[in-house]
Amino acid sequence: xxxVGLHLPTLSVQEGDNSIINCAYSNSASxxxxxxxxxxxxxxxxxxDIRSNMDKRQGQRVTVLLNKTVKHLSLQIAATQPGDSxxxxxxxxxNQAGTALIFGKGTTLSVSS
Amino acid sequence: xxxxxQHPSRVICKSGTSVKIECRSLDFQATTMFWYRxxxxxxxxxxxxxxxxxxxxYEQGVEKDKFLINHASLTLSTLTVTSAHPEDSSFYICxxxxxxxxxxxxxxxxxxxxxxx
Numbered sequence: 001x002x003x004v005g006l007h008l009p010t011l012s013v014q015e016g017d018n019s020i021i022n023c024a025y026s027n028s029a030s031x032x033x034x035x036x037x038x039x040x041x042x043x044x045x046x047x048x049d050i051r052s053n054m055d056k057r058q059g060q061r062v063t064v065l066l067n068k069t070v071k072h073l074s075l076q077i078a079a080t081q082p083g084d085s086x087x088x089x090x091x092x093x094x095n096q097a098g099t100a101l102i103f104g105k106g107t108t109l110s111v112s113s
Numbered sequence: 114x115x116x117x118x119q120h121p122s123r124v125i126c127k128s129g130t131s132v133k134i135e136c137r138s139l140d141f142q143a144t145t146m147f148w149y150r151x152x153x154x155x156x157x158x159x160x161x162x163x164x165x166x167x168x169x170x171y172e173q174g175v176e177k178d179k180f181l182i183n184h185a186s187l188t189l190s191t192l193t194v195t196s197a198h199p200e201d202s203s204f205y206i207c208x209x210x211x212x213x214x215x216x217x218x219x220x221x222x223x224x225x226x227x228x229x230x
Contacts, residue, residue, distance in 0.1 A: 030220050032217050043119075043206050043221035044157070089156060100147045101208075101219055103156045 012110045019077040019111075023090030023104045028071065030092035033062060034101065035075045039086045047075070047088075077109075085111045114140050117209050119222035126197055127230055133193045134225045136207030143209035148180075148217065151204045163190040183215040187212070197229040 013019050025033065031052035036044035050057045050064045050073075057064050063076040073090050087108050091101035126132050136146055144165045149157040160183055162170040169182035170187040181193040190209075194201055204226055208219040 013141075022147070034218065036221070041204075041224070043117075043224045044208075046218065046220060049218060100159045100162055106156050 008107055009105065010108045010110065012112065013080050015080060015082060015111055015113050017080055019075075019080045019084070019109060021075045021077075021107045021109065022089050023073040023075075023107075025071050025073055025102075025104070027092060027094070027102065028036065029094055030091045030102075033064070033066060033073050034091045034093075035062075035073075036089045036091060037084075037086045038089060038106075044089060080109075080111050082111045082113055085109055096105040114220075115211060115220045116140055117207065117222040119154050119205075119207060119225050121225060122223060123228075125228045125230065128198050129196055131193055131195045132197055132227060133191055134207075134227075136190045136192070136209070136222050138209040138211075138220070141209070143168055143190075144187060144212050145210045146184060147208045147210070148159060148182065148190075148192050149208065151206060151224075160192075161213040165190075166219045187228045193219045194227065197227070199229045202227055202229045216225045 034049040035047040037047050038044045048059045048062050048064050050066050055066050061078045065074045087106045089106045090104040093101050118137045120135045123134055146163040149162045150160050151157050160175045161171050163182045163184040165184045165187050171177045179195055184190040204224050206224045208221045210219050
């Protein structure tokens, strides 16, 4: 389950600020994690992934941090833009197990100009 | 690359009719596809796992006779909602797992909005 106080259902930031979205995952055996972005009325869009043998991975304007000790995942978005406004989901899986992703509850990011 | 399409994107039907939703991986092969359902302001709920050439695996509480899944090829899975009722109205999303070594990335379709009157 989710750690109390760790997951925020909504996050409001100003354009240009950095955003940090947190997620607590549930399965200690999970070794593959993905962040998805979902805009209203659309399917989830892959943002970035990370395997459990890493604790940080960077993409374009995004960074994912993994803390296996406390089963915590975070997504950092640099210089947040209005187009980043969406719902962000973390998902976990056991790599190559052929099983479906387990999704977190989602955080709605609102970026104001 | 890694594009997944769904058809139709939106469908309105009368109660009691059946609706078929197609999920296609356009530029990659996917032995395994997944069907999800999403209610407003909620997360994705896994309904079933679709495997090419074999029967789908349904999650607990999902009626297999109501939600028929057929994974006819490595690029196509279909979900048929039979005898649809208003409570079946939802956003249905499929995902496809790319048949590639050392990856479990799933790519999602754009979703199908089903409204049952």
